[in-house]
Amino acid sequence: MTSTIKISALVGFAAAGLCLAANAVAAGADAALLSDAKRIFAPLPAAPSAKTDQAELGRRLFFETRVSADGNVSCSHCHLPDKQGSDGLPKSFGVFGKINPRNAPTIFNAALQFKAHWRGDRETIEEQAEKSPTGAVSFGNPDFATVIAKLKSIPGYTEAFAKAFPGEADPVTQKNWGKALGVYERTLPQPTRFDAFLNGDAKALTPAEQAGLRKFIDIGCVGCHDGVGIGGDKFAKFGVVEDYWKETGSKDPDKGRADVTKSDADLYVFKVPSLRNVAKTGPYFHDGSVAELPKTVRVMAKVQLGADLTDKDVEAITAFLGALTQPVPAHYSALTPFPDDAAKK
Template sequence: MFFETRISVDGNVSCSHCHLPERQGSDGLPKSFGVFGKANPRNAPTIFNAAYQFKAHWRGDRETIEEQAEKSPTGPATFGNPDFPAVIVKLKSIPGYTELFGRAFPGKADPMTQKNWGEAIGAFERTLPQRTRFDAYLKGDTKALSPAEQAGLQKFIDIGCANCHSGVGLGGGSFAKFGIVSDYWKETGVADPDKGRADVTKNDADLYVFKVPSLRNVVATGPYFHDGSVADLTRAVRVMGKTQLGLDLSDKDAAAITTFLGALTQSVPINYSAPTPFPDTPRE
């Protein structure tokens, strides 16, 4: 179902539409496009490590990847369906899905539900994280990182990047204001800054607050930030140094951190490819 385009209103969009294998599970666009070319409001992060994160979406308005999967088919700029019953009608019209839902959710009178759609896609997404050279280094393989990468890791820790970009995902486990020290849009050149979680919670304390992004696969998943406003990773590192830490990073330090980030790239999962699609319902 993750690769199924026939669920969308225009027949061209699937979950994988915004999460490409050649872009490490992202799409390389500042903001993604959904049905009929409609622009999404924010950048699509990589799906490869979404299972590690404490909430879904930049503003954390989805509690889990399962909830995110449940609601995507009715997003006006994603799949475009008016409601989930319309999705069920499409699924039941494609031979194969009824049998697979029955096998995946046995004992249910009607296993083809919105909740089970989310559970199934979430189960697939939880197979996608893969170990990186950095994980091998943490396991004790000191040769997994080059001397330059190790120096970059030390700088990453010393200046405070790891205070937010922590945990198994090197981020993705908390919220933080983008622009603790200075306004982020002044550094990224954005004319109309996104208000972040404040639009969700209606709380002024959440103004410009976003989920701290995971840095796994970051080298291959630009452009960066919630609005895709910065294309170059080294520049993004500089923006973070300035806005979050109040530091004007030297060329040497910014390059060192960027070099370390290259050790966070995983391989593309072997199961991350579209299966042979079920045939369309025969037409009379």
């Protein structure tokens, strides 16, 4: 009897020991994943307040259609709240239904990136905003003076610019248009579950998402998609290992940054996009050539890293990318247009 008890006690002890060891390994793996992730990425800093006069003016301008050539196009025409700040189309269309040459990225993360646009042909989001109203396929105005004249003709705007830019004799300017929109755009990034993970909450990611993060790091996606934006801090050739269009099926391949710099070294070079919100912003790539995220992941592995991913790896990485979705901020919506609310003051 005594020996039986002893044996079962020993077995129990051994089993408990194994269990503890397994837990310790799991905890060790979590800790290693977290410390690797902290080395490569950074959590989102707190967004500035959306309640300032400049941010509120920017919000108003963002949803204003009356400054476009056909009266129908606002920034939100191609960066929609219900599409996570993108438009769900392969390529956007602007005034009079004109098609843009490229896909509309989400703007939620634009402020985090080192340059704007797929080819990095805008230095800042402010420069982007200043130029958009005179784009032939966006707002379609002949010059910025037309935009200013339209703004000044809508009761409420002159006062709102004056309030946002106090002390300026004539505050309705192209520069202030860009500035207000930039201030507003900077209020849009919101923390995701991945930010909670980076801030030390290991349980913020499911085991499947953690497995995907591990893969994303180990196979080298992080060579390009890193930092606070999980991308958005450098340029890279699209198609390092093989021509991208062989996998995406893109017709008439875009030469990328080479068309901006006129340098062969920039052939098929694009900004590495931020992957924040990517699960919600398809179709993918600069030309919207791939509709589904799992296929996008497979194409990336193939053309950037020369890797053929298993279905399980694609599923894991896709799961991880899903943890990069932020809530849509309540202030990513239109205010009552002028002059209605201006009249109430």
